[in-house]
């Protein structure tokens with residue numbers, strides 16, 4: 365696991381640079397897309413490069429991590445619509461180039477199986493962008509999630525619903541109770557994981573992710589078992605790390621030829 369500690373703007377540039385290089389090397393790359401505020405600066409930078417520098421997403425595809433169950437198709441907080449607004453529409457993606465779990469399906473279990481198959485059919489995810497919840501969840505894999513789980517229905521914790529109420533006029537009752545989410549096993553199948561986290565409220569989750577024991581109580585800790593995981597964090601999110609100085613030194617002396 366590589367840990368990079370830098371200001372938020374720099375982290376976003378690092379992630380965008382990495383995706384830029386991937387797309388130029390492999391134009392039909394498959395990108396794993398996260399919602400939440402953590403990846404927004406990365407999406408802004410990718411959109412800028414698309415518009416100003418001709419970075420092409422024409423052959424690329426995107427797969428979302430998760431979706432609320434039951435939000436109406438036109439609801440602005442439906443993750444499909446959030447991804448459309450934050451990235452897909454800005455890089456010229458047609459609707460069929462981006463897929464997510466169908467939270468409006470009549471048969472939710474079948475929708476989950478279909479989604480897993482769609483990812484496999486696309487050849488798997490090349491780079492999966494991730495954020496992390498304050499309780500250590502990635503996508504919507506809440507504490508207690510099977511470390512081998514695949515896409516399935518989950519119940520959101522009270523903590524996650526409170527964290528996300530800000531997107532629903534601060535009204536907890538408007539936050540859905542259920543979601544469909546890629547499982548931890550699904551996420552682990554991606555070839556490269558890039559997690560972004562900023563702010564003090566993420567410090568404990570980041571400490572557990574990087575330095576805690578692998579445990580379903582802190583689902584993101586499964587990333588310690590991935591061969592290629594990159595954790596991009598600012599000083600505040602790094603504030604509880606025991607080996608922060610070592611990570612800083614490692615990054616400062618990183619060979620120039622080595623990308624993320």
Ligand code: GLP
Nearest residue numbers: 399400401402495496497503504
């Ligand atoms: C939601 C999303 C996660 C995201 C998390 C953190 O729960 N399902 O994918 O990582 O929020 O969000 P933020 O980046 O806004 O802190």
